[in-house]
Amino acid sequence: MKGSESELRTRTLLNTAKVFLDPSVILPSFCAVNLNRLPPVDADHVDVSAILAKVFALRQEIRWMSQLREELSALKVQVQAASELRDEVLALRSMLQGGTVSDSKFSRTLVDIAVDADKSGGTTVCELTTVFR
Numbered sequence: 001m002k003g004s005e006s007e008l009r010t011r012t013l014l015n016t017a018k019v020f021l022d023p024s025v026i027l028p029s030f031c032a033v034n035l036n037r038l039p040p041v042d043a044d045h046v047d048v049s050a051i052l053a054k055v056f057a058l059r060q061e062i063r064w065m066s067q068l069r070e071e072l073s074a075l076k077v078q079v080q081a082a083s084e085l086r087d088e089v090l091a092l093r094s095m096l097q098g099g100t101v102s103d104s105k106f107s108r109t110l111v112d113i114a115v116d117a118d119k120s121g122g123t124t125v126c127e128l129t130t131v132f133r
Helices: 005-019 048-096 110-119 125-131
Strands: none
Touching: none
């Protein structure tokens, strides 16, 4: 290449910018025909920081999955409790409408429920009767 040192630098920078900015430029790719000619790769050539970042990401994902598992088990318990409460409400409705429930689980009377609710500061008897109508 001919020219002064500053012209040479300018042309080099312009050519480099053209290669980087032009998407139609196909850069050569290099591959080894015989892998035995390549130098061996050992632990000294491995990027340990990339492996460490992946280990931290995996640990975080495992923690997240365990938190999801705990939340899922808590939701299952809440759904089961809600199902039992729904069954009890249905049984109480049938008791108020004159029907009887043979299941011992739902054999509590309205008075027992009102007393339990009153002790816990919950619903009163008047509110219970309006709910079940």
